[in-house]
Amino acid sequence: MTEIFQSEIIISEISNLLKDDKHVAIGAASPIPGSAALLAQEERKNTNLKLQVTILHSQKFNNFTDGSRELFDASAQGRIDTFFLGGVQIDGEANINLVGTGRYPKLDKRFSGSFGSALMYFVVPKIILFREEHTPRTLVKKVDFISAPGISPPNIYRPGGPKYLITNKALFSFNKKKKNFKIEKINPEFTLDEVIKSTGFEFKTNKNLKYFTMPSQKRIDILRNLIAPKVLNFYPQFAKKIWFN
């Protein structure tokens, strides 16, 4: 078996989470989710359950023609099944912070901004939180700034919200009622104790904890031969780093 990169394992894990979706959209700066969605699409291309993938930063894989508001309008109507959000910080109640650390507005460290999260997090049924860095500085007890809240009271329209959180160390599911994360899978390179130590919030442990699944050789071949050249078109820096260096 050829050497498999960490990023490829995460791409493969994310791809598994998309199995019942009809339409996945990929936002700004999301090469790993984008690769995962294209992989899922390719693997399902000869089945009855086709997957639509909309990659906003691509010309060919952006299915929208009505300008950049169409993503938000389509999402609000329930036309997108899965979307990915990240965060400078993510906390134990799934609040996400894309704005910065310190006291707002004069922050210690300013990051880019909230993008579309303050609507997307409410209306897309399956939000997958993705943050590669899994440390107490990214997964915190409480975020410094809420770009979008993890949960909402009943008088707020909210068909959507967080379902999963995936990092380079683990995969968690989110329980809306109990307002907490539960660990589902772990990267075999780390122990549960290491994951607990590198997580700033408490999460529910799992008697049936599984390891990240190694992608099959067939999947790796698809990823490298068919998906990588597509990714090179719209995330060139990422694709070059992983596949074309």
Next chain:
Amino acid sequence: MVNFTQITVKDIAKEVKDNCLLGIPADYSGVPMSVTIEIIKNKTKGLRLYCLPLTTIQGDMLIGSGCVNEIETAAVTLGEYGQAPRFQDAIENSKINIKDSTCPALHAQLQATEKSVPFMPLRGILGSDLYKNRNDWSVIDNPMNNSNTNDEKIVILPAVQLDILIFHASKADINGNVQIGRRRELATLAHASKKVYVTVEEIVNEDFFDSELKAAATLPSLYIDGISLAKNGAWPCGLTDYYDIDTNEMSKYAKAAKYQETFDEYMKDFISQNNYSNI
């Protein structure tokens, strides 16, 4: 021969007055870099940037050059080239005011102006610190009995009219209509702006309204106050169907912009190079 008066990039930059509310297109919808450099050369001050819905090198350069007083945006980022360093510095040291927003809100505020209604409702947002820090936003009870959510609370956003919009596009026709393709957010911006100026790669000897297909991808001249030719006018950003983003230049900028001193040197070089023809 064209049936409109062509102006220059310098003419357009002169229309950007101190303290005006300037519309900023996203990195994918035609960044008017040639005009941006002229605005910086003019030492324009107090600009208020309204990004639809984000900005990259354009906003970062204007901020680093001291032209900006306030920014309303969903993000400032250099994308694959990292964070926007001059923006970060300006926020961390309170040099500019920020109205942190979210993409659909930036669209909705302009859509209110398109329809000439005073506000637009938008779902989401509640429970965020964005809402807490925006005293121009408000919340109402849904006055219509048409929601499955009982006693639904919903955010309302004010209509925003821009003073001026500038963007770069591929082509203008002989009658001053501009091809925007499917970048319809440029139409939203234009409809909600008092003045609209466009730089283009080329002016073609046809009328886009002779073809239904081309007309559908056109911003009509009735919304446009002036057009200038500017070859490579979006560089180092990309322009769909014309050129890709210049990765070397973006990496160079991302590195130089880390510190004010190196940014200033970079800008001095950039300006002296005269990168754009037809100025």
